[in-house]
Amino acid sequence: MTPAIRFLKHIGAEFKVHTYECNVSDDFGKHCAHQLGMEEAKVFKTLLLQHEKQTITAIIPVSMRLNLKASAKAVHLKQVTMMLPADAERLTGYKVGGISPFAQKKASKTLLDESALTQTSILVSGGKRGVSVEISPQDILTLLDASVANISE
Template identity: 55%
Template sequence: MTPAIRFLEQHKAIFTLHQYDCTAQDDFGAHAAGQLGVPPARVFKTLLTEGEQGAVVALVPSSGKVNLKRLAKAAGVKKLDMMPPQKAERLTGYKVGGISPFAQKKRLPTVLDASALEHDSVLVSGGKRGLSVGLAAEVIAGLLQARIADIAEHD
């Protein structure tokens, strides 16, 4: 049981668990989508960014990438850059490929891409490689006090 799953249970969130064999070394979201037989647009990756005002979490579909300018605007900061993986691991308490938006060491401002609203539920990391959780976008936003904005560039 990961801290993310405990967090969801404590908050009585309605979610589904999805386990798969994770053999990827990168592009974990696309790998999860393939393993679970789910469209990549429904599997959201948790990305850590940083700027002068601190860190911001971006949740974007694995079928696209984050637009840092739009993310900064949505977060109300001037500029954001991608955070180095080792720093993201230290800050969140999770390993890259299994960074969940839930129960990170410190609650960080979070922005969820608006495309999540197009689906009944989306999948995010459950806190370790090979474990995803499915939730409605509104539930994710509510639990994380996240903003919803158009922050992804879709391939």
């Protein structure tokens, strides 16, 4: 059981675990959608951004690209950059392709793309490649004290 799933169980969140065979080395989110037969608009990826020593977690649909300028604006910064994969793994405690927004080693400001609000539930990584959790966007906002912003393109 991953730290993300332990966290969700511990707080009594409503969620469903989905597992699938993960045999790719990139584009993990699209692979997840294909393996589970889900629309890409319902499957979200977790990306880590940084500005100096500040870390931001961005959650966007796997079919979209992150808009760095919009992300920076949403957290009241002039600019942000993508975090290097090794740094993201060190800060979250998860491997790339399995980085969950839940139960990261170091908490960070979280942005959820506004498109999530058009779905009753979305899939995010469960903390391991091949494991996703289905949860309502409203629960993500509440559990992570996240903000909603238009951060994808």
